[in-house]
Amino acid sequence: xxxxxxxxxxxxxxxxxxxxxxxxxLVFLILSVxxxxxLRYFFNSPTSWVVEISGYIVLWVPFLxxxxxxxxGSHIRMDMLISGLGPRGQAILNTITFSIAAIIxxxxxxxxxxxxxxxxxxGFITQTFLRIYKWPVIAVIPLSTTLLFLEFLRKISNTLxxxxxxxxxxxxxxxxxxxxx
Numbered sequence: 462x463x464x465x466x467x468x469x470x471x472x473x474x475x476x477x478x479x480x481x482x483x484x485x486x487l488v489f490l491i492l493s494v495x496x497x498x499x500l501r502y503f504f505n506s507p508t509s510w511v512v513e514i515s516g517y518i519v520l521w522v523p524f525l526x527x528x529x530x531x532x533x534g535s536h537i538r539m540d541m542l543i544s545g546l547g548p549r550g551q552a553i554l555n556t557i558t559f560s561i562a563a564i565i566x567x568x569x570x571x572x573x574x575x576x577x578x579x580x581x582x583x584g585f586i587t588q589t590f591l592r593i594y595k596w597p598v599i600a601v602i603p604l605s606t607t608l609l610f611l612e613f614l615r616k617i618s619n620t621l622x623x624x625x626x627x628x629x630x631x632x633x634x635x636x637x638x639x640x641x642x
């Protein structure tokens with residue numbers, strides 16, 4: 462059990478780091494766009510990189526924070542159906558939906574890694590002003606879906622644990638059912 466707790470702590474730290482990185486990129490995006498507007502409209506001297514880098518950041522931010530948001534239970538969900546079920550029914554439905562989501566994330570990770578490897582091996586360069594390698598831009602997708610896959614597995618484990626021990630077993634995280642509402 463100690464190993465699992467340590468693995469969970471390390472994984473939580475990884476999710477915290479990716480969320481912080483996503484937030485830092487968002488701050489950089491805001492500042493760089495403001496800088497671009499000032500340079501363009503007040504000094505008639507626009508930059509050549511802000512628009513392109515902003516597009517990459519808009520891709521990266523949601524992917525970097527998605528697993529962290531899932532851990533917090535803050536994704537949008539339709540709980541009209543699930544709120545009418547009891548704890549066991551909620552656990553069963555959540556286990557099914559988390560399992561489907563985990564399978565989808567695994568498939569996206571698999572194909573995402575294949576695409577990133579192909580882009581790396583071919584040395585594909587974007588046909589934009591900055592002409593950068595495309596594989597680092599796309600690499601966030603399999604990274605993110607891997608983290609989502611692992612978080613969905615953890616959600617499945619927690620949900621099954623709460624289903625088997627619904628009367629307040631101390632091994633069950635308190636947010637297992639609360640965050641799913």
